[in-house]
Amino acid sequence: QVQLVESGGGLVQPGGSLRLxxxxxxxxxxxxxxxxxxxxxxxxxxxxxxxxxxxxxNYADSVKGRFTISxxxxxxxxxxxxxxxxxxxxxxxxxxxxxGGQVGSxxxxxxxxxxx
Numbered sequence: 001q002v003q004l005v006e007s008g009g010g011l012v013q014p015g016g017s018l019r020l021x022x023x024x025x026x027x028x029x030x031x032x033x034x035x036x037x038x039x040x041x042x043x044x045x046x047x048x049x050x051x052x053x054x055x056x057x058n059y060a061d062s063v064k065g066r067f068t069i070s071x072x073x074x075x076x077x078x079x080x081x082x083x084x085x086x087x088x089x090x091x092x093x094x095x096x097x098x099x100g101g102q103v104g105s106x107x108x109x110x111x112x113x114x115x116x
Contacts, residue, residue: 002026002105004095009110012085016114020080022095022107032097034071034078039109040091048093049080062088085114 008020020036035050049069050058057069068081078095095107 001102002029002032002097002099004097004105004107006093006095006107006110009093009112011113011115013116014086014114016085017081017083018085018112019082020093020095020110020112022078022080024076024078024097026076028099029076030073032099034069035096035098036069036078036080037094037096038089038091039094043091045094051078082112085112087114090114 003025005023006020008018010018012018031053033050033052036048037045038048039045046060048060048063049067051069051071059067066082066084069078071078080093082089090113092109092111094109096104098104
């Protein structure tokens with residue numbers, strides 16, 4: 001039911017930073033568990049970071065210490081701050097929203113390319 005619009009992808013050099021944004025519609029944003037998934041060619045879509053409405057976080061081992069997920073309920077927006085980027089971080093990043101008992105919603109995807 002919730003609609004998600006992503007922005008902030010692009011090309012960055014190794015060691016650089018990017019911030020992805022995901023703006024959500026709807027009236028119950030504060031109750032949603034939000035997440036960022038990454039998909040590279042030939043691979044499945046895997047969880048990168050998640051944030052519950054209770055502010056619990058979960059990160060993939062490959063991004064711990066480098067990525068930070070956060071949310072601004074006043075703006076109905078979730079962010080993924082990506083620092084110390086590596087070529088292995090390259091992929092399409094998808095925002096995901098889930099309210100307990102509902103089918104989740106996906107953003108359109110944002111391409112992130114880390115290359116020199």
